[in-house]
Amino acid sequence: xxxxxxxxxxxxxxxxxxxxxxxxxxxxxxxxxxxxxxxxxxxxxxxxxxxxxxxxxxxxxxxxxxxxxxxxxxxxxxxxxxxxxxxxxxxxxxxxxxxxxxxxxxxxxxxxxxxxxxxxxxxxxxxxxxxxxxxxxxxxxxxxxxxxxxxxxxxxxxxxxxxxxxxxxxxxxxxxxxxxxxxxxxxxxxxxxxxxxxxxxxxxxxxxxxxxxxxxxxxxxxxxxxxxxxxxxxxxxxxxxxxxxxxxxxxxxxxxxxxxxxxxxxxxxxxxxxxxxxxxxxxxxxxxxxxxxxxxxxxxxxxxxxxxxxxxxxxxxxxxxxxxxxxxxxxxxxxxxxxxxxxxxxxxxxxxxxxxxxxxxxxxxxxxxxxxxxxxxxxxxxxxxxxx
Numbered sequence: 001x002x003x004x005x006x007x008x009x010x011x012x013x014x015x016x017x018x019x020x021x022x023x024x025x026x027x028x029x030x031x032x033x034x035x036x037x038x039x040x041x042x043x044x045x046x047x048x049x050x051x052x053x054x055x056x057x058x059x060x061x062x063x064x065x066x067x068x069x070x071x072x073x074x075x076x077x078x079x080x081x082x083x084x085x086x087x088x089x090x091x092x093x094x095x096x097x098x099x100x101x102x103x104x105x106x107x108x109x110x111x112x113x114x115x116x117x118x119x120x121x122x123x124x125x126x127x128x129x130x131x132x133x134x135x136x137x138x139x140x141x142x143x144x145x146x147x148x149x150x151x152x153x154x155x156x157x158x159x160x161x162x163x164x165x166x167x168x169x170x171x172x173x174x175x176x177x178x179x180x181x182x183x184x185x186x187x188x189x190x191x192x193x194x195x196x197x198x199x200x201x202x203x204x205x206x207x208x209x210x211x212x213x214x215x216x217x218x219x220x221x222x223x224x225x226x227x228x229x230x231x232x233x234x235x236x237x238x239x240x241x242x243x244x245x246x247x248x249x250x251x252x253x254x255x256x257x258x259x260x261x262x263x264x265x266x267x268x269x270x271x272x273x274x275x276x277x278x279x280x281x282x283x284x285x286x287x288x289x290x291x292x293x294x295x296x297x298x299x300x301x302x303x304x305x306x307x308x309x310x311x312x313x314x315x316x317x318x319x320x321x322x323x324x325x326x327x328x329x330x331x332x333x334x335x336x337x338x339x340x341x342x343x344x345x346x347x348x349x350x351x352x353x354x355x356x357x358x359x360x361x362x363x364x365x366x367x368x369x370x371x372x373x374x375x376x377x378x379x380x381x382x383x384x385x386x387x388x
Contacts (some may be wrong), residue, residue, distance in 0.1 A: 002029045002126050004052070004081050004106050010121050015111045020097040024104035027080045032122035034115070034161050035074070047077050054083040054119050054161075061088045068093045075099055081106040083122075085115055116162040120197060123161060132182045132201040132208065135159055139204045142258045143265065149255035156254040160200055164213040168225045169248040169260045171268035172208040172233075181208055181238060188236035195232060207268060209261070214250075222247045222280050244271035245278045266291045273384060290374075294381040303378045309359050321359075324352040329376040333369060 005025040008016065018025075030050030036058055047053060053074055060066035067089065071082065075096075082100075084092065086109050100107045110118070138155045141147065147155070160167075174181060182203055189196040200211040212225045220228070226247050230240060246267025248260040263281035270287040271279035284291075293299050310322050324342065328349065331337035339346040353372075360375075362368040 003027065004029060006125065007052075007083075007108065007122070010118075010125065013110045013113055013118060013121070015109075017109050019092065019107050019109055020100035021081065021104055021106035023101075024081065024106045027104070027106070029080055029122070029126055031126065031158060032083075032119045032161055033158065034119055047074060047079050049078040049080065051079045052081050052083060052122060053079050054085075054115060054122070056085045056087045056115060057089050058087070064089075064093050068095050071096045072099055075103055075105045079105065081108070083108050083110065083118065085109075085113070085118075086111050119161040124196060132186070132203045135202045136204060139202065139209070139261065142261050145258055145262075147258065152257050153254045156257045159202070159257075160211065160213065162213075164211075164254075165216045166214040166218065166220075166250055166252050167260070168212045168214070168220070168222055168250045169264040170210045170212070170226065170229055171246040171264040172210065173244040173246070173268040173272055174206065175242050175244070175272075177206070178242060184236045184238050185233070188232065192232075192235075199232075207265065209264065220250065222249055222282075225250070226278060226280075240277065244268050244276065246271055247278065247280045249281055262292075269381075269384065273380065286377075290377055290381060294378050294385070299378065300382060303375050303382070306360060306375050307379050310356060313355070313359060319352070319355070321352050321356050324349060325356055325372060325376055326380075328353065329373050333373065 003025065004027045006029075007013070010016070028050055029052050030048075031052070033047060033051045033053050035047075035053045035055040057067055060070065071092070072095065074082070076099075082105065084107065092107065092109075097107070099105075135158070138158060142152065142155055157163075172181070182201065185201060185208070189199065189201075198213050200213065202209045202211070210229060212220075212229070214220060226245065229245075233240060233243075246264045246269070248263035248267070251257075251260050263284075266284060266287060267279040267281045269291060270284055271277065273287070307322070310325065313319060314321050320342075324338065324344075327341045328335075328338045331341055335346045335349050338344075339349050342349070356372065357363055357368050360368065360371065362371060365371075
């Protein structure tokens, strides 16, 4: 847990000085958020309790009344504190100071340091204590989809406050639980500040998501980013053979973060399902459709009811319909290959498939084989999801 008073530990903040709100120095920080917008279009719900708002007040240059209106509104919203760079104002209005003292909202001034560096350093301080935790809600909402482009950009601004011209996402999915994965990476990043400034790591469920930040001069593609991250993991002492890694395409639009996240997560899950060490999102193939379908409640229910019917028949008749169906799909729907895999006669395989066709009520349907393949693959995806 980070308290506001720990801002004094930041080395790059020039002449950091507290001018109001001393009683709030024990407040907890959860995020550093940039505020450089026209206040007439400011959405106060975008700022939350625990936010340290960082600003130059550029939007209000020469207008102290506008400074008062905007900062009073922010403090009344319940933010944790304010960091103001003295680029346009060397001091703040008296009513802002008085309100900060009443509410216990610490206000700091600082000079010269680039505001992006301040946000990155505060963010690193916060994440260092939390071991990459803190964005579960944002990631869940982004993966669910349905957000407007503006809402996605807002989520991105919270994850990457300093901004990135280009970015690529990787999802690290351990074979088994790896409790020290984030600790190993964090320790390595503490020793390599240049790498730390290029990466944002976020623990999500059993995965560790890594956002590689790039500027316009860094013309890296997904393959180059993957090589770079693999080298970093090895320097951190992480066993690459204990991970499945999914890689998104490189993006330039912050509004495409939902798609990039889905690409990385789906690629990692597909790598796990196929037994691959790494997978680029361009190699998803049919899984680009199967994985989203597997997240639909109706599709899951329909699929599992079919599997339950097959399992019930197997239990009542001591049959092996489910094993035959899975082997058939894994054998690319070839009778001879399935028979060989099961050590059965091809006619036995045909007989069992006919039984499954009747259980699925698709005796006269040309869609039986596609539906069987879809059902078995969806079931495998859902079973893997239960392990996460």
